[in-house]
Amino acid sequence: MSEDTASDSKCGATTDSTDASSKCGGSTTDASSSKCGGSKSTDGSSASKCGGSKSDTTEEQVTATADDFDADPGRLVAVGLGPGQPSGMTTRAKEALRAVDHIVGYTTYIDLLPDDIVEAAEDIYSTPMCGEVSRTEESVDRTLAGNDVAIVGSGDPNVYALGGLALEILESKGGSASAVDFEVVPGVPAAQSCAARLGAPLVNDTVSISLSDHLTPMPTIESRLHAAAKEGFTIAIYNPWSRKRRDNYEKCCEILLEHRDPETPVGVVHAAGREDEETEIVELRDLPELGETDLIDMTTTLLVGNDETYVWDGRMVTPRGYERKYDY
């Protein structure tokens, strides 16, 4: 799934260090450590860098800059893990993770890593869902301190994920993308791994829209939904639901039903690649009620068909138009 920006729960930064001689002990490391430090010295609490992201006004502060580090910077690579199982990773992603010293990521994604990669890493820094800014800053600080670092997430670093934030923070710290040899290793996005489970729902022009209004204002999201629904795109909807965003989901259903037939097939994929994975194909008219069930939550991706999408033998099919040109 995508990195998300919601943060309803309390959470504290944790470090799963696999090496007692690690140069970076994660959030408990002393600031005098030559290869870490910088922004981490202001508060000894392991939860200090995560608690701030729970409201619109955050206390997260990024304070260290490139000048605070003596060492030559290391390499920084943003790695997409794909659908959630090690077998969904590319060979290149695995090689990239084996080549770095430190791996930084959301705990759930770190748990997805193959054992040999976890064992080979000098240090793993993980935080629960929240604090993506502090986590990303951590990856940048460790890089500027001279370590080769990977920041990981499921899906692809370019799909609602931290590839851009890493560059923004690097810039704000006076670093440069060239100096850290910044690289993005792409992965299979959630839209495509969910589509695969459903058949062929997205083979034509497609829009991806996140319903999270944490970073994008709701009127913008609504306007994009109207446009996508009107123009016959198939639509991949990320982050459809959380306690904070029930209204957004309901509004989304309303907009889709304004433009599309109530019988339009919609693929619902809950917790793709996890133990509680569940996949259903429903009709658009069923979506509002489905929002009351456990099927729709933060881990769900919706794939909305267009006017031509149909269901056949348990699969969603969006024709590309071959049937108008060829006999078969």
Added chain:
Amino acid sequence: MSEDTASDSKCGATTDSTDASSKCGGSTTDASSSKCGGSKSTDGSSASKCGGSKSDTTEEQVTATADDFDADPGRLVAVGLGPGQPSGMTTRAKEALRAVDHIVGYTTYIDLLPDDIVEAAEDIYSTPMCGEVSRTEESVDRTLAGNDVAIVGSGDPNVYALGGLALEILESKGGSASAVDFEVVPGVPAAQSCAARLGAPLVNDTVSISLSDHLTPMPTIESRLHAAAKEGFTIAIYNPWSRKRRDNYEKCCEILLEHRDPETPVGVVHAAGREDEETEIVELRDLPELGETDLIDMTTTLLVGNDETYVWDGRMVTPRGYERKYDY
């Protein structure tokens, strides 16, 4: 890159058989072969199934049906190869290809396969760029004849590719998705593998649009471009140019410039993952002229930034909005 529907060149079906005892000799196999046949008996020419797709009215015919095959059907899997290098494939894709008897695909994609997979396959059926309908039919026929078959393409089977066509043809032949255990193995789409080369151009809501009007009417494409450009989506443009589609590219530039600042960054990735790969970041105003150069052709993907996208240290960055909420 995506499977494309253009077919400007003459082409003939070819078979790279790696096993002399192959049950299917590709397009030259006799119809009496128990595991092939069906639709292939009408014409002995190896080019017979590919020549028809060159115009709007095609002679391609899909004639064999599930009833024509005595055997229990095999398995059919649509496999996305990702960016074009073996290292960009997922472990699952490699395992899927090792598990099948036959691999069917466009010659360029077949050439991308790791040697051990090619050597292990009982038969490889490849055709040059054209005839995606006959190629897909070939994969369905071979499956119905009792073989386990993979149909492959670069990128993802759900992104302008053959996942849907395989299901459509299967249905038209009276087969069923369940009976052939139809499976899609997702891959990294071109939009994401190209975005990775450019930094973080697509981290927010994104549209993908193909400029090929072979299967989608140009007025629909234009209307979608207007909507995408107006609504602040980042835009991945597939199939921007061929001899037949120069007008579409020019029209696309015109529409984008109507809604977006001429200085909007646009990433241009030519032949991603191939020897003649070339990547440039230009301004939107430069696109029309660029269309006169070799940088823009069938193998090019364009990634158009939104109003907030900027270029920093050679990378395209589309902020997600963190900078409005956090200090860094």
